Amino acid sequence: MVYAPALLCFFLFCVGVLRDRRRFGNAVLLGLTGLFAFGAWIFELRDRHPVLARDLGVALVVLVALGIVTLAWFLISNGLVMVRKEGRSPANLLSLLAGLALVALLGLLIATVVLQSRVLVAVTATALALAGYVGFLFLCFVVYAFLYGRLALRRRADFVVVLGSGLIGGSKVPPLLASRLDRAHAVHGRLSRRGRRPVLITSGGQGPDEDLPESHAMADYLIGRGFPADLIEREDRSRATEENIEFSRTIMVKAKPDYRCVIVTNNYHAFRAAVTARRAGVRGHVVGSPTAAYFLPSAVIREFVALFATYRRTNLGICLLVFVGGGFIWLLG
Structure with a gap:
């Protein structure tokens, strides 16, 4: 019976994937499955082999501590690489800031153990709960x-x-976007070999520092590599992912109300784009193209932050409860 919560979460996860694989709730259910299964295993191990369970607990604490230190070092190192290669924009600083936040959390924990201050205990407990x-x-x-x-x-x-x-220089397709276009070309070719001739929509408006809309540069890139010009539709009004998907949906609904589509972006962006597409009512799934390894950590953190903000009401509510709990710890201490 100790595994019942894990089995229930896994069952709900399978149902969720079958209903719509683009739900963030599926990710949470999968995480809860692993968490409950691990907790049940530890409970069972403690009941049957208490000494082994104690030694395993100590080993896990050491591994977690070493893992946090290693992760902090990796994030800071990657953040410095991002700044050197991509510049000091807020998005490029995310991995560096995450690494520094982990260092600050470790420092706070050490200070609490050494000083034994009631205020520090409450602050550290709150910070650890939020971090967890x-x-x-x-x-x-x-x-x-x-x-x-x-x-x-x-x-x-x-x-x-x-x-x-x-775009680079106002008109040139950068490597990141080129990888999306190359993947879209390959996906289109695979669908065409199955007997269909889908329309390819390049989606992107014109930024203040660009000489032409992104969608036009994207179309020129594809045509220059042999893609049929008559199968390209340009969506040239959007400025963000949400508008990319919303305006492309308008084009698809107008052309074919019962359409199905494939959305192509980079691999780090695929799941958030899928969540956005589901919330916008788009009938289709998302595939990703390769991304440079050094770019991935900051990009993945940025995508997570954007998803966290998408469900901000739930997340802020839970964070508020954590702060209230920290206040009770201080009052009762």
């Missing part, structure tokens, strides 16, 4: 996003939508 909640959601996001990217692509699609990502 955010860390759990982040792990759920990373694992499920990885799984989502490997789910089978549906055979039927009337449209292939490529999401824009900005």
Whole structure:
């Protein structure tokens, strides 16, 4: 019976994936399955082998501590690489800031153990609870996003939508966007070999520092590599992912109300784009293209932050409860 919560969460996870694989709730259910299964296993081990369970608990604490230190070092190192290669924009600083936050959390924990201050105990407990909640959601996001990217692509699609990502020098397609276009070209070719001729929608408006809309540069890139010009539709009004998907949906509904589509973006962006597509009522799934390894940590953190903000009411409510709990710890201390 100790495994019943894990089995229930796994059953709900399977049902959720079958109903719609694009739900963030699926990621949380998968995380809860692992958490409850691990807790049940520890409970069972403590009952049958108490000494082994104690030694395992100590080993886990040491591994977690070493893991946090290693992760902090990795994030700070990657953040410095991002700043050197991509510049000091807020998005490029995310991995560096995350690493520094972990260092600050470790410092706070050490100070609390040494000083034994009631205020520090309350602050540290609150910080650890918040970090645990955010860390759990982040792990759920990373694992499920990885799984989502490997789910089978549906055979039927009337449209292939490529999401824009900005131009270099006002007119040139950058490597990040080129990887999306190359993947879209390959997906379109695979769908065409199955007897369909889907329309490819390049989606992206014109930014203040761009000489032409992204969608036009994207179309020129594809045509220059042999893609049929008559199968390209340009969506040239959007400025963000939500608008990419919303305006592309308008084009698809107008052309074919019962459409199905495949949306192409980079692999780190695929799951959030899928969640956005579901919330916008788009009938289709998302596939990802490769991304440079050094770019991934900051990009994944950025995607998680955006998803966290998407469900901000729930997340802020839980965070508020954590702060209230920290206040009670201080009052009762």
